[in-house]
Amino acid sequence: AAGTTLDGVRRIVKVLSLVNSTPSYTExxxxxxxxxxxLGQVFGPExxxxxxxxxxxAQLPLGACVEIELIAELA
Structure with missing residues (x-):
C-alpha cells in the first residue's frame, strides 16, 4: 500500500507481536x-x-519464531 518507497508512511500506529514460546517463557x-x-531507527523517533x-x-505458521503485524498511517 505504501508503494515502492517508505516516504509515504506518516506514522507507525501499532505493532502486534506473536512470539513462539513455551508456557514458562514470559519475556x-x-x-x-x-x-x-x-522502526525507531528507520523512521525516526516521531x-x-x-x-x-x-x-x-504455542505455534506459528512454517515454524516461524516471531510474527509481526503492523498498522501504519499513510500520507
Missing amino acids: QHLVTNGCSEL VGAHARSAFGV
Whole structure:
C-alpha cells in the first residue's frame, strides 16, 4: 500500500507481536523490542513511535519464531 518507497508512511500506529514460546517463557516484550528499535531507527523517533502488544503463542505458521503485524498511517 505504501508503494515502492517508505516516504509515504506518516506514522507507525501499532505493532502486534506473536512470539513462539513455551508456557514458562514470559519475556515476549523483550523479543518485540527488536522490532520497536528497528522502526525507531528507520523512521525516526516521531514517526516510528507506536503502541504495541506482545503475546506468547504455542505455534506459528512454517515454524516461524516471531510474527509481526503492523498498522501504519499513510500520507
